[in-house]
Amino acid sequence: MNDLLHQRVARSFAAQGLMETLGATLAHVAEGEVHIALPFAAKLSQQHGYVHAGAVTSIVDSACGYAALTKAPEGFEIVTAEFKINLVRPALGQRFLAIGRVQSAGRLLAVCTGEVRAYAGPGDDFKVVALMQATMVNVAR
Amino acid sequence: MNDLLHQRVARSFAAQGLMETLGATLAHVAEGEVHIALPFAAKLSQQHGYVHAGAVTSIVDSACGYAALTKAPEGFEIVTAEFKINLVRPALGQRFLAIGRVQSAGRLLAVCTGEVRAYAGPGDDFKVVALMQATMVNVAR
Amino acid sequence: MNDLLHQRVARSFAAQGLMETLGATLAHVAEGEVHIALPFAAKLSQQHGYVHAGAVTSIVDSACGYAALTKAPEGFEIVTAEFKINLVRPALGQRFLAIGRVQSAGRLLAVCTGEVRAYAGPGDDFKVVALMQATMVNVAR
Amino acid sequence: MNDLLHQRVARSFAAQGLMETLGATLAHVAEGEVHIALPFAAKLSQQHGYVHAGAVTSIVDSACGYAALTKAPEGFEIVTAEFKINLVRPALGQRFLAIGRVQSAGRLLAVCTGEVRAYAGPGDDFKVVALMQATMVNVAR
Numbered sequence: 001m002n003d004l005l006h007q008r009v010a011r012s013f014a015a016q017g018l019m020e021t022l023g024a025t026l027a028h029v030a031e032g033e034v035h036i037a038l039p040f041a042a043k044l045s046q047q048h049g050y051v052h053a054g055a056v057t058s059i060v061d062s063a064c065g066y067a068a069l070t071k072a073p074e075g076f077e078i079v080t081a082e083f084k085i086n087l088v089r090p091a092l093g094q095r096f097l098a099i100g101r102v103q104s105a106g107r108l109l110a111v112c113t114g115e116v117r118a119y120a121g122p123g124d125d126f127k128v129v130a131l132m133q134a135t136m137v138n139v140a141r
Numbered sequence: 142m143n144d145l146l147h148q149r150v151a152r153s154f155a156a157q158g159l160m161e162t163l164g165a166t167l168a169h170v171a172e173g174e175v176h177i178a179l180p181f182a183a184k185l186s187q188q189h190g191y192v193h194a195g196a197v198t199s200i201v202d203s204a205c206g207y208a209a210l211t212k213a214p215e216g217f218e219i220v221t222a223e224f225k226i227n228l229v230r231p232a233l234g235q236r237f238l239a240i241g242r243v244q245s246a247g248r249l250l251a252v253c254t255g256e257v258r259a260y261a262g263p264g265d266d267f268k269v270v271a272l273m274q275a276t277m278v279n280v281a282r
Numbered sequence: 283m284n285d286l287l288h289q290r291v292a293r294s295f296a297a298q299g300l301m302e303t304l305g306a307t308l309a310h311v312a313e314g315e316v317h318i319a320l321p322f323a324a325k326l327s328q329q330h331g332y333v334h335a336g337a338v339t340s341i342v343d344s345a346c347g348y349a350a351l352t353k354a355p356e357g358f359e360i361v362t363a364e365f366k367i368n369l370v371r372p373a374l375g376q377r378f379l380a381i382g383r384v385q386s387a388g389r390l391l392a393v394c395t396g397e398v399r400a401y402a403g404p405g406d407d408f409k410v411v412a413l414m415q416a417t418m419v420n421v422a423r
Numbered sequence: 424m425n426d427l428l429h430q431r432v433a434r435s436f437a438a439q440g441l442m443e444t445l446g447a448t449l450a451h452v453a454e455g456e457v458h459i460a461l462p463f464a465a466k467l468s469q470q471h472g473y474v475h476a477g478a479v480t481s482i483v484d485s486a487c488g489y490a491a492l493t494k495a496p497e498g499f500e501i502v503t504a505e506f507k508i509n510l511v512r513p514a515l516g517q518r519f520l521a522i523g524r525v526q527s528a529g530r531l532l533a534v535c536t537g538e539v540r541a542y543a544g545p546g547d548d549f550k551v552v553a554l555m556q557a558t559m560v561n562v563a564r
Contacts, residue, residue: 012188013188015186015187015188015189016186016187016188016193017182017183017184017185017186017187017193018184018185018186018187018193018195018196019193020184021162021163021184021185022162022195041158042158043158043159043161043162044158044159044162045156045157045158045159046156046157046158046159047153047154047156047157047218048156048218052157052158052159052199052203053199053202053221053224054159054163054195054196054198054199054200054202054203055159055195055199057195057198057199057202058193058194058195058196058198058199059195061194061195061198062193062195077188077189079228079231080194080228081227081228081363081391081417082225082226082227082228082364082393082417083194083225083226084223084224084225084226084366084507084556085223085224085225086222086223086527086534086556086558087220087221087222087223088526088527088534089527090220103511103551103554104509104511104512104551104554108390108419109363109419111364111509111511111554113536113554128526128527131526131527131534131536131556132556133507133509133554133555133556135363135364135417135509137390137391222504222532222558223505223534223558225366225415225507227386227393227415227417229385229386229393230386244370244410244413245368245370245371245410245413249531249560250504250560252368252370252413252505254395254413269385269386272385272386272393272395272415273415274366274368274413274414274415276368276504276505276558278531278532294470295470297468297469297470297471298468298469298470298475299464299465299466299467299468299469299475300466300467300468300469300475300477300478301475302466303444303445303466303467304444304477323440324440325440325441325443325444326440326441326444327438327439327440327441328438328439328440328441329435329436329438329439329500330438330500334439334440334441334481334485335481335484335503335506336441336445336477336478336480336481336482336484336485337441337477337481339477339480339481339484340475340476340477340478340480340481341477343476343477343480344475344477359470359471361510361513362476362510363509363510364507364508364509364510365476365507365508366505366506366507366508367505367506367507368504368505369502369503369504369505372502
């Protein structure tokens with residue numbers, strides 16, 4: 001089943017031009033939870049050299065949307081209705097991981113929470129740099 | 142004065158790697174209001190070929206932040222504390238314009254609203270595709 | 283037509299126990315825009331004696347919901363999916379007016395913006411104390 | 424220490440007229456986490472007889488604010504800058520519990536998450552009816 005879930009998400013992810021533009025990759029797919037990885041790059045910066053809120057937002061919006069997709073009925077896709085994000089720390093790091101989780105999935109709407117973790121090095125230590133709360137809509141394909 | 146305002150914003154805008162990566166340009170700077178333009182490009186797409194919510198968000202977050210910068214005391218910069226965005230329509234169009242406006246500016250925090258307009262052609266007709274409400278923080282440089 | 287709109291909203295408003303508990307009244311109903319009035323009362327306070335964010339939120343959430351109701355198809359009601367509110371100033375005043383406006387109304391979802399105005403006296407001078415952006419859902423009765 | 428924390432929060436809670444008006448009580452105070460209880464009452468209803476989004480919001484906003492207060496420096500108080508709330512299910516139940524938790528506390532701003540649980544009966548079974556993400560500001564008394 002996880003293989004089918006992964007395929008469903010990966011097919012859609014590959015069609016997102018923006019993810020390739022940013023250098024983001026699909027890191028993990030499970031029922032109700034999706035991870036997207038993003039290495040640091042100067043092309044993603046805001047004016048102080050940190051990663052721009054817009055890039056941070058892009059990966060965690062996609063992670064939340066794909067988490068919702070893993071819970072959506074067959075034949076449905078997901079579009080983002082709205083989200084709110086707090087940038088709790090400057091997005092400083094070698095690499096970033098966006099985690100999206102479904103908190104509640106109805107027939108029509110799903111509510112997801114997301115976080116973005118910044119890793120200073122190759123180890124497991126991270127700091128949370130952003131928190132998201134999002135509403136996704138199921139739309140018939 | 143508008144020249145100084147424009148310089149202040151343009152200098153910071155030029156340092157945002159992400160704006161260049163997306164193809165966004167600074168279109169208008171006035172006290173309390175900033176516009177950012179973005180032509181459509183496939184590299185900005187989500188899975189249906191529309192512009193990704195993350196790209197839409199990136200330009201209107203920057204427009205709101207720079208609107209706040211036009212109201213910030215000398216020697217201060219702006220960082221985004223948080224924002225909320227509604228994607229009210231698919232981001233379909235030849236070009237997009239993000240407008241950020243300051244609604245309330247205190248010593249510490251500014252509250253801004255933003256919208257993103259989609260233009261199907263070269264004329265003035267547009268549809269609003271996104272609405273933002275954001276909180277910006279003044280930080281000493 | 284405005285009479286029918288007003289009736290539709292007033293009938294539902296009268297059924298909201300919380301509005302009576304707070305002392306709020308329906309002040310204006312037009313297509314896409316609803317106003318709710320609230321006089322100051324100590325029973326609404328937070329710890330500094332201002333009106334509590336929760337009371338401010340309650341009236342502008344209702345104003346947004348009823349604005350959406352004026353645009354909803356016959357036989358449908360409105361429930362709040364989510365909202366975001368900025369409390370831009372302490373809610374100090376003799377009386378308050380919440381204004382909800384529909385920005386975009388689809389078959390399923392409506393996006394509304396709202397503001398709450400504080401009046402220090404009987405005149406027309408006011409200060410905006412809160413800004414809301416909300417998503418409402420049409421549900422069949 | 425928990426006694427001092429509890430006193431700090433309880434003193435402020437007792438000064439919130441709105442909490443008494445709603446019938447809410449302070450249920451638990453720990454460092455970074457505060458619970459507020461609310462029994463169902465018809466005076467809190469929206470038009471379908473559920474608890475109004477405004478009442479749900481009031482208790483979880485206060486829970487988040489008081490959670491932030493437990494982390495604030497001596498001599499500081501908390502005001503809500505903004506929050507976003509998803510009403511994920513109708514607020515149906517005999518009693519409700521709002522839980523506010525600090526996710527990140529800086530010198531100036533704290534970011535909190537909150538949830539509201541609905542209990543159908545006297546047991547421990549609950550459903551989450553609302554999720555909040557909030558920004559609180561430390562202000563010198």
